Amino acid sequence: MEKPNLEYLDALAGTDQAFRDRIIDILKSELHTERSAYQKALADENWNVARGFAHKLKHKIGILGMQAGHRLAARHEEALRQEDVSLSADFEAILEQLETFLQTLRV
Amino acid sequence: MTCILVDDQASARAIIRRLCDSEADLEVIGEFENAIEALRCLNKETVDVAFLDIHMPGFTGFDFMETIRHPLKVVLITSDDQFALESYGYAPVVDYLVKPISPERFAKAVEKIRQQLGPFRKSDVSIPEPRSEQDLFVNIDRRLVKISLNHILFIEAKGDYILVKTDQKDIRVHTTLKSILEKLPEDQFLKIHRSFIINIHSIVDIEDNSVLIGKNVIPISRANRPELLKRINLL
Numbered sequence: 402m403e404k405p406n407l408e409y410l411d412a413l414a415g416t417d418q419a420f421r422d423r424i425i426d427i428l429k430s431e432l433h434t435e436r437s438a439y440q441k442a443l444a445d446e447n448w449n450v451a452r453g454f455a456h457k458l459k460h461k462i463g464i465l466g467m468q469a470g471h472r473l474a475a476r477h478e479e480a481l482r483q484e485d486v487s488l489s490a491d492f493e494a495i496l497e498q499l500e501t502f503l504q505t506l507r508v
Numbered sequence: 509m510t511c512i513l514v515d516d517q518a519s520a521r522a523i524i525r526r527l528c529d530s531e532a533d534l535e536v537i538g539e540f541e542n543a544i545e546a547l548r549c550l551n552k553e554t555v556d557v558a559f560l561d562i563h564m565p566g567f568t569g570f571d572f573m574e575t576i577r578h579p580l581k582v583v584l585i586t587s588d589d590q591f592a593l594e595s596y597g598y599a600p601v602v603d604y605l606v607k608p609i610s611p612e613r614f615a616k617a618v619e620k621i622r623q624q625l626g627p628f629r630k631s632d633v634s635i636p637e638p639r640s641e642q643d644l645f646v647n648i649d650r651r652l653v654k655i656s657l658n659h660i661l662f663i664e665a666k667g668d669y670i671l672v673k674t675d676q677k678d679i680r681v682h683t684t685l686k687s688i689l690e691k692l693p694e695d696q697f698l699k700i701h702r703s704f705i706i707n708i709h710s711i712v713d714i715e716d717n718s719v720l721i722g723k724n725v726i727p728i729s730r731a732n733r734p735e736l737l738k739r740i741n742l743l
Contacts, residue, residue: 453563
């Protein structure tokens, strides 16, 4: 099963630990906020808003190296356009995985 | 080159800034989480390129490009590749980057910008706004002859006519210094003597009682010297 990783961010940061810490801090905060907003929009059946947040979250899935997850997020985003929530559970599982992963990182 | 970053996600802005920092000749002069703020910046700052997210709530990257009047280069940044074709319908677009952006791909985009901007970067040189007043038409033998103001070196009163000395030719016009002075932009031309108006931009050097313009020495009256010194960029 695909796991999140820091390959992209580590390559970007090089030896700059301050940048690495800062971007992880931003990702933690953004992921939490956007995930909550996405869940609320989904519960409210506000598909457009949910799709917007799915789009933002897709970016973070890509940054954290989950390529299959990124593809699923893209399909989910497109499905939401048709009010199709069949991929919601899989998408939610990826978000949970990401949030858990980020929490394990010390900044 | 100067640039701005426009993306509603802080993580995306931080990453793009990091990529910009790796390019020695790229200076980030502003980060904006929405396109409206970025537009305001363009009214105040000299910007060569915008790294622009397409998906932003309310006012999108496409809206931004339809609004800008500045000769700005744009690198579009998005998580989707579906807009690539559409994006090239917008004249400012130089490149289209899909997130997450690799440093190598970013470097290629910056190289494209360098090639398109060439030596004429807005942040390096000041390009005057095109102005219709930059030409003056004078009546010579019943013909209206155009004189480019930037080509005028100085104008000399010669009894019942004036001599307009340009960098290409001398033009004799039947009018007065006072009349022509009213038609010239104040920030560029100054009367420094009862018989002379000069183009301040053409001055080579200034001595106590004269200025050198081309190979011509033009007298300065004592009363006009302080105003001339005020108008030049004096260190």
